Amino acid sequence: MAKNIYRGDVVFSADAEHLHITEGGYLVVEDGFIIGLFTKLPEEYAGLPVTDYGRGLIIPAFSDLHIHASQYVQRGIGMDKLLFDWLSDYTFPQEARFASMEYAKPVYDAVVKDLIRHGTFHASLFTTIHYDASAYLFQALEGAGLSAYVGKVNMDCNSPEFLCEDTDDSLRETERFLAEHQGGKTVRPILTPRFAPTCSERLIKGLGKLAQRYHCGIQTHLCESLAEVDSTLKLFPGYRADAEIYQKAGLLDYGPSIFAHFIFPSALDLEILHSNRSMTVHCPDATTNITAGIMPVGAFHDQGLPISLGSDVAGGQSVAVYRQVARSVQMSKLKAFYEPECNHAITFPQAFYMATKAGGSCFDRVGSLEKGFRFDALVLDHLEDAGIPLTPAERLERFCYAGDDRNITARYLGGRELAFD
């Protein structure tokens, strides 16, 4: 691939606290990777064509670390329920339909398209218990070139009969899923016990053996609501904390461990996640909709806990992770308002970091526009009112609060521009 040069207002996260902003910067990309960012184009590149986006913002593409692809068609429905009723009344019957490939294919095709539409090029996705539909989503993401983890869901108890696996079948199908998806270029399989209340101890231990055999990571829901924590500790009486169930099974030893929600952790949960460098996923829309609670994200930032963002479709109503950037600031302010003694609001740069560089750290060299990162990028435009100029940081913040996919005027994946209508 030849060198390509892009000019615009380049914004990415310097670190967890600060934006790095280059107005009128030149990004030089070779073979899909960034080889430099300059305020003035060096002599050696003179004469090469420059794609000039003017006042367009060039930012890294987003990462969504928690999304249920199988719940896509359920967005915005049943949102007046609490978690357990929402699962049994809406989600479980809906997920059961993925036994049919006729049903699954168009849904999963639509998910891939919507991820690209909203600039999410890296994602960790739950499917359902069904092997064939899960394999289809894996191939669809791989075909589109997106970076992803895909997990066939495991659940073998406390679930309706139509969505409850036999433990041995669940382990056998999961091993088949891992074995047959080792060769993905950008997509990898990940172990996905739904959450502790719907998994037996034997199943979790069996998954731990698979993690050891295939050096595979895990994603699940952890410390999601008070009801979930309570029921987990009753169902697993030999354990002192939700995270200990997975740790003792050997599920945190390899590959990323990605834990959605993490709202009510005990000291031991926190210790286990810290020592395993696990990634937590804050999903503010979802935990509002199903009234799980609000992650103490300001306090966690201070402790250096890795935190990313997730849409948690369909607990969350939209694939647009940039909106979760705004929501995470909003919810942190509410949390600090009601519980000021142990919480504080986060800043916009902290929130943007979670959706880009932090989430991107679970994948290969994505989430930033620094030298060495893959050019997975978005161009944002039309974020100013006529005659009232905004700074790049202001335009980015406006996009996350009030913009939408119409503001994404170009998309680059591995240095290749995606045509998108």
Ligand code: GUN
């Ligand atoms: N906990 C267990 N299953 C689910 C799910 O599908 N969505 C959410 N948000 N939480 C869960």
Ligand code: FE
């Ligand atoms: Fe979820």
